[in-house]
Amino acid sequence: MRIKVNGAEKIYFDYNATTPTDPRVAKVMMEYFTENFGNPSSIHSIGKRAREAVENARLEVMKLMHARESDGKLIFTSGATEANNIILKGLAMKAWKEEKNHLIISSIEHSCIMNSAKWLEKQGFKVTYLRVDKYGIVDLEQLENSITKKTFLVSIMHANNEIGTIEPIREASKICHDNNVLFHTDAAQSFGKIKVDVNELGVDFLTVSAHKMYGPKGIGALWIREGISIEPLIHGGGHEYGIRSGTENVPGIIGFGYACKLRMKEMHEEEKRLTLFRDHIIKTVTETIPESYLNGHPVKRLPNNVNIRFNFIEGEALVLLLDEMYGIQVSSGSACASHKPEPSHVLMAIGLRPEEAVGSIRISMGKWTTEEDVEYLLEVLPKAVKRLRDISPFKGKWEV
Amino acid sequence: MSNSQFYSKKVMEHFLKPRNYGRIENADAVGKVGDPSCGDVMWLYLKIKEKNGKYVIEEAKFETFGCAAAIASSSVATEIIKGKTIEEALKVSNKDILKELGGLPLVKVHCSLLAEDAIREAIYNFMRKKGLQIPEELEKRHEKIKARLDKTLEMHKKLGYVTGEN
Numbered sequence: 001m002r003i004k005v006n007g008a009e010k011i012y013f014d015y016n017a018t019t020p021t022d023p024r025v026a027k028v029m030m031e032y033f034t035e036n037f038g039n040p041s042s043i044h045s046i047g048k049r050a051r052e053a054v055e056n057a058r059l060e061v062m063k064l065m066h067a068r069e070s071d072g073k074l075i076f077t078s079g080a081t082e083a084n085n086i087i088l089k090g091l092a093m094k095a096w097k098e099e100k101n102h103l104i105i106s107s108i109e110h111s112c113i114m115n116s117a118k119w120l121e122k123q124g125f126k127v128t129y130l131r132v133d134k135y136g137i138v139d140l141e142q143l144e145n146s147i148t149k150k151t152f153l154v155s156i157m158h159a160n161n162e163i164g165t166i167e168p169i170r171e172a173s174k175i176c177h178d179n180n181v182l183f184h185t186d187a188a189q190s191f192g193k194i195k196v197d198v199n200e201l202g203v204d205f206l207t208v209s210a211h212k213m214y215g216p217k218g219i220g221a222l223w224i225r226e227g228i229s230i231e232p233l234i235h236g237g238g239h240e241y242g243i244r245s246g247t248e249n250v251p252g253i254i255g256f257g258y259a260c261k262l263r264m265k266e267m268h269e270e271e272k273r274l275t276l277f278r279d280h281i282i283k284t285v286t287e288t289i290p291e292s293y294l295n296g297h298p299v300k301r302l303p304n305n306v307n308i309r310f311n312f313i314e315g316e317a318l319v320l321l322l323d324e325m326y327g328i329q330v331s332s333g334s335a336c337a338s339h340k341p342e343p344s345h346v347l348m349a350i351g352l353r354p355e356e357a358v359g360s361i362r363i364s365m366g367k368w369t370t371e372e373d374v375e376y377l378l379e380v381l382p383k384a385v386k387r388l389r390d391i392s393p394f395k396g397k398w399e400v
Numbered sequence: 401m402s403n404s405q406f407y408s409k410k411v412m413e414h415f416l417k418p419r420n421y422g423r424i425e426n427a428d429a430v431g432k433v434g435d436p437s438c439g440d441v442m443w444l445y446l447k448i449k450e451k452n453g454k455y456v457i458e459e460a461k462f463e464t465f466g467c468a469a470a471i472a473s474s475s476v477a478t479e480i481i482k483g484k485t486i487e488e489a490l491k492v493s494n495k496d497i498l499k500e501l502g503g504l505p506l507v508k509v510h511c512s513l514l515a516e517d518a519i520r521e522a523i524y525n526f527m528r529k530k531g532l533q534i535p536e537e538l539e540k541r542h543e544k545i546k547a548r549l550d551k552t553l554e555m556h557k558k559l560g561y562v563t564g565e566n
Binding site for chain 1: 407412415416418421422432436437438439440441442443463464465466467468470471556
C-alpha cells in the first residue's frame with residue numbers, strides 16, 4: 001500500500017499499530033453522521049432507526065467472536081484500552097466487596113492492562129505477573145500455582161501486539177475455571193486476523209478493537225459472559241447495560257459492525273496470504289542479514305507480524321532511516337530516553353538484554369500489502385541495516 | 401522544536417548524511433563513552449598534530465551506536481572540533497552542539513552531552529598519552545564519566561542484564 005505524505009511515497013508496514021479504515025466501511029458510516037444522526041435512546045422514529053442499526057452492529061461484532069446472544073453481552077467502548085480498564089477495575093471493585101484482592105496477568109500485556117494492574121497494586125491489590133518463555137508463551141504451570149482463594153481474575157492477552165505470539169488461551173482458561181477463577185483475554189490484536197471464538201477459547205471476558213481490523217478508531221468492545229456482573233466505571237444514563245454510560249458512538253459502532261461483517265468473509269483468505277509473506281520475510285531476513293534474529297514464536301504468531309532484532313544498531317534509528325531513505329513505515333518497541341534503559345517490557349520478558357531489545361523492529365502487514373511491497377522491503381532492509389552498522393562501533397561483538 | 405518529539409531538519413540531515421563517521425587507525429586519541437545497555441555509545445577518534453607549540457585536531461571521526469539524535473550529535477561534534485586546538489576543543493559544550501543541530505527533543509538532550517563527554521575523554525586520553533599536565537577540571541570530568549559508567553554497569557549487573565563476558 002503506497003501513500004503520499006508531503007509528496008513522498010510511503011509504504012505502510014505498521015498494521016499492528018493501526019489499519020486504514022476500509023473505504024467500504026467508511027462509506028457505510030457516512031450517513032450516520034448526517035442523515036441517520038439519531039440518539040439511539042430517543043423513542044421517536046429517528047432515534048429508533050439509530051437503535052436498530054446499533055443493535056444490528058452489535059450482533060455483527062458478536063458473530064465474529066462466535067458468541068450467541070444467549071452467551072453474553074457486548075458492551076461498546078471507546079476502544080480496547082477502555083474495555084481493559086473496565087474489566088480490571090470493574091471486577092476489582094466487585095472483588096473488594098467479596099474480600100478478594102489478587103489479580104494475575106502475564107508479564108507481556110499491553111500497557112493498558114499493565115498500568116491498570118500497577119494502579120490496582122497501588123490501591124492495595126496484589127498482582128502476579130506471569131513469566132513467559134523465550135518465545136513469549138506464558139508459563140501455565142506458574143499460572144496454576146499462583147491462583148489462590150483471593151484471586152478474582154486472570155487476564156492473558158490472546159496475541160501479543162509487539163512480537164505477535166499467540167497465547168494458549170484455551171488451556172489457560174481451563175486452569176482458571178477448574179479453580180473457579182474468572183478469565184479475561186485482550187484480543188485487540190487477534191480479532192479479525194485469526195479465529196476468535198469465545199466458547200472455544202472458554203473465556204469469560206473478551207476485549208476487541210475496531211481500528212486494528214479496518215474499522216474506525218475510537219470504538220472497541222468488551223464481551224461479558226452471561227450471568228457475570230461487574231461494577232461500572234462510568235455512570236450516567238445507564239447505556240450499554242449500565243456498564244458504560246454515555247450516548248453511543250453511532251457511526252463508530254456501525255463501522256465496527258460492518259468491518260466485522262467484512263472480516264467474517266475475507267479474513268481467512270488474508271490470513272493465508274499474509275502468513276506466506278510473513279514466513280518469507282522471516283526466512284529471508286534472518287538468513288541473509290548477519291546477527292538478525294526473530295523475536296517471538298516462529299509459528300504460533302499472528303499471520304501479519306514480524307519482529308526482528310538486529311544486533312549492534314538501534315531500532316529508532318533504523319525506523320527513521322527506513323522512512324526517510326526508503327519510504328518504509330515500520331515501528332520500534334522503544335528508544336533510548338534520558339539515559340535510562342527503558343526497552344520494551346515484552347522484549348525484556350522474553351529474555352533479551354537491553355542493547356538487544358533496542359535493536360528490534362516490528363514489521364506488520366495487512367489487506368493492502370502487496371508482494372511487490374514485500375520484495376521492496378527485503379531489498380532495502382539489508383542496506384539500511386548495513387548503513388547503521390557501518391556507523392556503529394560494534395563490529396560483530398559487543399564491547400564496553 | 402526542542403519541545404517536540406520530532407527532530408529538526410538539521411538533525412535529520414546529519415543523521416541521514418553523517419559527516420566523518422568511521423574509524424581512524426593509529427588515532428592519536430580515542431574517547432569512548434556511553435554503554436550499550438543504555439542504548440547509546442559513542443567512540444571518537446582524533447588525529448592531532450603539533451603546530452607552533454599547539455596541539456591541533458587535524459582529523460576527527462566517530463562511531464556511534466544509538467538513535468538519530470546520538471548519530472547527529474556525533475556528526476556535528478566532529479565538524480565543530482576539526483581544526484581547533486585541544487584547548488579550544490575543551491571549551492566546546494553540548495550547548496554548541498545543540499545550537500548547531502537546531503535543538504533536540506528534551507528526552508534526547510543527553511545525546512548532545514554524550515558527544516561533549518566523548519570530546520573530553522578523547523582529549524584526556526591524548527594528554528595522558530603525551531604526559532601533558534591535565535587540567536584539574538578535565539581530571540574531575542574523567543572521573544565523573546568513569547564513575548557514571550561503573551554505576552550503570554553495576555545497576556545492570558544487579559538487574560541481570562550483564563551476563564558474563566561481553
